[in-house]
Amino acid sequence: MALDAQRLAEAAAQALMARDNASAALGIKLIEVRPGYARMQMTVRSDMVNIHGTAHGGMVFTLADSAFGYACNSHNKIAVASGCSIDFLRPAHLDETLTATAVEQTVIGRNGVYDVRVENNKGELVALFRGKSAQIRGTVTEDAPGS
Amino acid sequence: MALDAQRLAEAAAQALMARDNASAALGIKLIEVRPGYARMQMTVRSDMVNIHGTAHGGMVFTLADSAFGYACNSHNKIAVASGCSIDFLRPAHLDETLTATAVEQTVIGRNGVYDVRVENNKGELVALFRGKSAQIRGTVTEDAPGS
Amino acid sequence: MALDAQRLAEAAAQALMARDNASAALGIKLIEVRPGYARMQMTVRSDMVNIHGTAHGGMVFTLADSAFGYACNSHNKIAVASGCSIDFLRPAHLDETLTATAVEQTVIGRNGVYDVRVENNKGELVALFRGKSAQIRGTVTEDAPGS
Amino acid sequence: MALDAQRLAEAAAQALMARDNASAALGIKLIEVRPGYARMQMTVRSDMVNIHGTAHGGMVFTLADSAFGYACNSHNKIAVASGCSIDFLRPAHLDETLTATAVEQTVIGRNGVYDVRVENNKGELVALFRGKSAQIRGTVTEDAPGS
Numbered sequence: 001m002a003l004d005a006q007r008l009a010e011a012a013a014q015a016l017m018a019r020d021n022a023s024a025a026l027g028i029k030l031i032e033v034r035p036g037y038a039r040m041q042m043t044v045r046s047d048m049v050n051i052h053g054t055a056h057g058g059m060v061f062t063l064a065d066s067a068f069g070y071a072c073n074s075h076n077k078i079a080v081a082s083g084c085s086i087d088f089l090r091p092a093h094l095d096e097t098l099t100a101t102a103v104e105q106t107v108i109g110r111n112g113v114y115d116v117r118v119e120n121n122k123g124e125l126v127a128l129f130r131g132k133s134a135q136i137r138g139t140v141t142e143d144a145p146g147s
Numbered sequence: 148m149a150l151d152a153q154r155l156a157e158a159a160a161q162a163l164m165a166r167d168n169a170s171a172a173l174g175i176k177l178i179e180v181r182p183g184y185a186r187m188q189m190t191v192r193s194d195m196v197n198i199h200g201t202a203h204g205g206m207v208f209t210l211a212d213s214a215f216g217y218a219c220n221s222h223n224k225i226a227v228a229s230g231c232s233i234d235f236l237r238p239a240h241l242d243e244t245l246t247a248t249a250v251e252q253t254v255i256g257r258n259g260v261y262d263v264r265v266e267n268n269k270g271e272l273v274a275l276f277r278g279k280s281a282q283i284r285g286t287v288t289e290d291a292p293g294s
Numbered sequence: 295m296a297l298d299a300q301r302l303a304e305a306a307a308q309a310l311m312a313r314d315n316a317s318a319a320l321g322i323k324l325i326e327v328r329p330g331y332a333r334m335q336m337t338v339r340s341d342m343v344n345i346h347g348t349a350h351g352g353m354v355f356t357l358a359d360s361a362f363g364y365a366c367n368s369h370n371k372i373a374v375a376s377g378c379s380i381d382f383l384r385p386a387h388l389d390e391t392l393t394a395t396a397v398e399q400t401v402i403g404r405n406g407v408y409d410v411r412v413e414n415n416k417g418e419l420v421a422l423f424r425g426k427s428a429q430i431r432g433t434v435t436e437d438a439p440g441s
Numbered sequence: 442m443a444l445d446a447q448r449l450a451e452a453a454a455q456a457l458m459a460r461d462n463a464s465a466a467l468g469i470k471l472i473e474v475r476p477g478y479a480r481m482q483m484t485v486r487s488d489m490v491n492i493h494g495t496a497h498g499g500m501v502f503t504l505a506d507s508a509f510g511y512a513c514n515s516h517n518k519i520a521v522a523s524g525c526s527i528d529f530l531r532p533a534h535l536d537e538t539l540t541a542t543a544v545e546q547t548v549i550g551r552n553g554v555y556d557v558r559v560e561n562n563k564g565e566l567v568a569l570f571r572g573k574s575a576q577i578r579g580t581v582t583e584d585a586p587g588s
Contacts, residue, residue, distance in 0.1 A: 022203035025194040047172040051216065051287075056169035057228050058212045062205025069198065081204050082405075083377065083426065085232035085526055087573065089549050106566050108530050111376075113569055115556070125547050128554055130571060132377065132528065140198075229552075230524065230573065232379055234426065236402050253419050255383050258523075260422055262409070272400050275407055277424060279381065279524065316497035319488040341466040345510065345581075350463035351522050352503025359499045363492065375498050379526035434492075 005035040009074040013038070015141035016073060023066045026059065030070060036104030036114075038070035043097045054091035055098075061086050063100045064116040064129035071102035071114050072133035076140050079112065079133040086129045096120050100129075110135040152182040156221040160185070162288035163220060170213045173206065177217060183251030183261075185217035190244045201238035202245075208233050210247045211263040211276035218249035218261050219280035223287050226259065226280040233276045243267050247276075257282040299329040303368040307332070309435035310367060317360045320353065324364060330398030330408075332364035337391045348385035349392075355380050357394045358410040358423035365396035365408050366427035370434050373406065373427040380423045390414050394423075404429040446476040450515040454479070456582035457514060464507045467500065471511060477545030477555075479511035484538045495532035501539065502527050505557040505570035508543035512555050513574035517581050520553065520574040527570045537561050541570075551576040 013033040017023075023040075026048070032039040042063045050056035065084060072079040092098055098118055105113040116129035160180040164170075170187075173195070179186040189210045197203035212231060219226040239245055245265055252260040263276035307327040311317075317334075320342070326333040336357045344350035359378060366373040386392055396410040410423035454474040458464075464481075467489070473480040483504045491497035506525060513520040533539055539559055546554040557570035 016198045019198045019200070020203075021194050021196045022206060023197075047168050049168045050170075051163045051166045051220070052225075052227065053166070056167075056209065056212070057216075057231065058205060058209025059169060061208045061212070061231075062203065065203070065205045065208070069204075073198070078199075080199065081235055083232065083234040084204065084208075085230065085379065085571070087230040087554055088228055089547060089552075089554070105569060106530060108566075111530075113528055113530070125549075128546060128571075130526070130569075232424070232526065234407055236400060236405075236407070252422060253383060255419075258383075260381055260383070272402075275399060275424075277379070277422075310492045313492045313494070314497075315488050315490045316500060317491075341462050343462045344464075345457045345460045345514070346519075346521065347460070350461075350503065350506070351510075351525065352499060352506045353463060355502045355506070355525075356497065356499025359497070359502070363498075367492070372493075374493065375529055377526065377528040378498065378502075379524065381524040382522055 008076045009033050009035045012073055012076045012140040013070055016070060022062070026062060028063055028066050033070055033074055035074050036071055038067045038074065038102045040067040040070065040100050041097055044092050044094050046094060049094060052091065054093055057088055060092060060098065060118055060127050063098055064118050064127060065131065067100035067102035067116050068114045068129065068131035071104060072112050073140050077135045078138040078140055079135045082132045082134045084129060084131045086127055088127050090124055090126050092120060092126050098126060155223045156180050156182045159220055159223045159287040160217055163217060173209060175210055175213050180217055180221055182221050183218055185214045185221065185249045187214040187217065187247050188244055191239050191241050193241060196241060199238065201240055204235055207239060207245065207265055207274050210245055211265050211274060212278065214247040214249035214263050215261045215276065215278035218251055219259050220287050224282045225285040225287055226282045229279045229281045231276060231278045233274055235274050237271055237273050239267060239273050245273060302370045303327050303329045306367055306370045306434040307364055310364060320356060322357055322360050327364055327368055329368050330365055332361045332368065332396045334361045334364065334394050335391055338386050338388050340388060343388060346385065348387055351382055354382070354386060354392065354412055354421050357392055358412050358421060359425065361394035361396035361410050362408045362423065362425035365398060366406050367434050371429045372432040372434055373429045376426045376428045378423060378425045380421055382421050384418055384420050386414060386420050392420060449517045450474050450476045453514055453517045453581040454511055457511060467503060469504055469507050474511055474515055476515050477512055479508045479515065479543045481508040481511065481541050482538055485533050485535050487535060490535060493532065495534055498529055501533060501559055501568050504539055504541045505559050505568060506572065508541035508557050509555045509570065509572035512543035512545060513553050514581050518576045519579040519581055520576045523573045523575045525570060525572045527568055529568050531565055531567050533561060533567050539567060
């Protein structure tokens, strides 16, 4: 059963990746997915840099938001973000690789809360993100085991 | 004096635009800037679309965050975002043009709060964003009138 | 019809006040209610003071949250808070009277967003609050005009 | 050294409690304090109940905010809240005892982020809270070991 949940998470992630143009355009890669969990990476490119010569807050947010999206869809029930907050703790510099780790805090009924930590190469915290999800009708993939 | 503040806002915005790779890469355009205010637009491209076929939340956030950035730097004192929150109210679809309007709510000491509304072509609310800024040392441009 | 909406808001507020022990215990008073709008006041008492000798953040929040609650229930459909954020801008001192003004930003389906400003006697901003509401089944009062 | 940090946290908490009228008025009790950590409890009284017959959101927030305050002042450097957010997940009922556990996520320079979980008697999650702190000048207590 735990194995099935893991296979479902992987099947859902594959289905998501096939359609996720925005993450692909930014070079965001899925490193690991588990039920209620996702880890993704992005390297800060020159076209992601803001007026201060560091990663645009929107790019850091997008990485965190993507990890949140994969985590909250990992149960193969389609979920959308209703709201998010982010605290920027350290600037991220050109060519740094950022890792976002999303962990499910709770799912009650159709609503979930997910916390995401974004860290740089040195393991320093770049941002803390919290996302609220709402499940809507439908499944992410029909190719899931047993479905 | 109000005229000088307006010229300063415009000079700061020009200096920002020259260095803002991320906004440029996403086709984000500055429509209007005033002291403590900025209005920007972005059209949802196919490379901004997420797993649901609508604009990735990170792209909507980036537009709002950019408008916030131009508004909080409009006094020609460098300001950075310390934290932001966003509520997603309606999906944004491919080819829609989104308009983000950032309005300063308060600046106390070095800290400011800015509210941003993101609307679609029909004037419908797509997202509400609130950003907190912190001024750091330095000016955005040295080409400002009187500086 | 606008008159009916106003009467409904007033009837709902009266029904709320009759059951709102927490606001009563803190001396929170309703000053004005309109559809999607509420204004409330609270004077900082010695039993509301925190470790810094100023109003406990929780007391400022409670005032703002009450105004939000009256505003989002003013349409006579029961609504509950799903999440809130607050930014503390200035301390509130003993014996100061704080005014919280809640204004509806949007209601889409069952979900609403309300912004609340908390000001002191001098009209200075003490806190900015944003609340998200979700309508559930039921009406606030059955004594409403036409219901 | 870890022992000194623990003694400092306890000395700071004692100094805080002596001045914290608001928490005392609501019957909020400190259960445990460690460096960057605090656990507090509050029982929902009839004067804390809102219009829905459950704990007013402001009371749940106040409990969480108090735990946050004790955690961010546990290093004996005075810290104040700059902003907080809360997600309400389950109603809290009359006579239930709520436990708020605050855990430091990071302190960078003078700024910290703390996460607080509020649970009911059954260990069910009632609310998730995130607080941002800013250290100001001064120490909480001068009676601290070695200070």
